[in-house]
Amino acid sequence: MPFSAQPPASGERYALSASLDNARHLSSLLRAVHFQDYATCLATASGLRVTVEDAKCIQANAFIQAEIFQEFSVQEESVMFRISLSVLLDCLTIFGTSSLPGTSTALRMCYHGYGHPLMLFLEEGGVVTVCKINTQEPDELLDFDFCSTKVVNKIILQSEGLREAFAELDMTSEVLQITMSPDKPYFRLSTFGNAGSAHLDYPRDSDLMEAFYCNQTQTNRYKISLLKPSTKALALSCKVSIRTDAQGFLSLQYMIRNEDGQICFVEYYCCPDENITEAEL
């Protein structure tokens, strides 16, 4: 909160300006999608969305609503730029990543507009750091066209049940196969590695299952290397919703509660592995 360094003059109009008392509310969420160096930031009146993509098959989005910030203003309808997520995270955690109780890094973020760098003012214990990160032309983002009306199967699980499973996934398997069905095995994660195959089954009446809406038996395979980074989001979250549409596109939505109890979301979208047309059970 206290800023002894001069904040930008009130006369200037910034395309984006935001203040956050605890930078960790932003950095921890960004880490959950940090599987590529570069990210695309989109700021609208509702908040900030940071998108990371890979191989044209996977997209992760971190949403930080405007309400999380102490101050959040966007001048135009939307502001969008490409930025190095690695550098952004390094700056946000410039005072270190270990959090002593009671201390937090305060953040003020300013962006003049197209062609200007993103300015970060970070303060902790009276020490201020100013960072200027270059921005780039945003790339076109994938549109998975995933809307609730097209969803075939949906389940909501408590993250606790999946965390260990994802952390221990057999990485010698090229794919992660997900089966969702109104009949047994209901929800199954399978890998096919060097040692043999492994199946993890979650019954529909499990205590972990918060919602189970499966209409059709679907089995889809996804490249395990693409989905593995979602483990970070899973580790932070308390609940996860897993949805598939008719084409086998996968949507994973993670509900994350931050230190102050506020709710944020991270989502991952993934295309099914094209090499497999007929998936086996």
Place this chain on the structure above:
Amino acid sequence: LSRIGDELYLEPTESGLSLRAVNSSRSGFASFLFAPLFFQLYEPGSAGPETELFRCKVHMKSFLGIFRSLPSLEKSVGKCLILLKPRASRLVLQLHCKYGVTKTHNLAFQECERLQAVFDTQSCASHLCAPARVLAEAVVHFPPTLAEVTLGTGPGGKISLRNYVEDEAEPSKTMVTELWLAEDEFQSVAVAPGSHITFCLKEFRGLLSFAEASNLPLTIHFDEPGRPVIFTLDDTVLEVHLVLATLSDLESDSQSPSTNGVSHLPAPSDDFADDLESFMADMETSEGGSERPSSPTFPLRTPRTAESKPEEEQEEEEEEGAVPGTPPHKKFRSLFFGSVMTPGRPGPATTQEVLAEDSEGES
């Protein structure tokens, strides 16, 4: 078992499930026999008059990977089901976890011959039994990298443990650690005085950790240098055996280079059984306080080894017999550390003693 070998042999028997491993040089063998009572349900399958109970081997790493995190297993796993499906060529391990979650692992296996080491605890001259803790505390004094240790019996019934130092090593650069345990630290001591054996500590440590964790007393059966040492753990539902080759005595210079360093337990064949008995009888009567098996025993052995090893080395053997006191140390080492056995060759014809035959030997 993973400290011994890279493959886990699973053999269901009428008396329980046996898990076994052998090391690459066939100088170490271990088996864990879990009695049917250990399990909630034990169905070894039916063996017909012609067929035996199915057995297989799997990669140790694959099997261990399933039980990766012990603390989380204890917290979340209720029960484990193990199914052997020969027709599907799969060993199925199913963990039933909290919240109704089921983890099923289908491991590929290989069919295998029966893995059985040839050993007999009854025929050993010396037996020691101690709580695992006593031995663990003793062994902790040796560096983790130490390969071999010598266990010996001394005056007053004391038992000594000493790190084995090769004679080639420079005396000024080597550190020797020796510790003595009093007879009363052991639960039972029945040893031939002045006996000693040298065996691989690394392979023993694995069993020792298990014994400590399960709080079972460890029994050591040993004989003269060169004969295998047998470590056993006994429980109502579990029987564990670890058989390790021991270094032949330095003075046993009548050995051919290729037979040095590994225990001389003869292969199970009729001739040798008789010879063995007479040999043992000789040993026991001639013991009487001699520090080491003295040369008179070698003439007894040489003919037998000459018989059993009809190879070039025979001539060398006799030559060396003529030069006492110049033991071929290098050959000890090379054998002990891994001349690779070609599996399936019958014992007598091999240049290295085979503890674990591939064929169906009896114990």
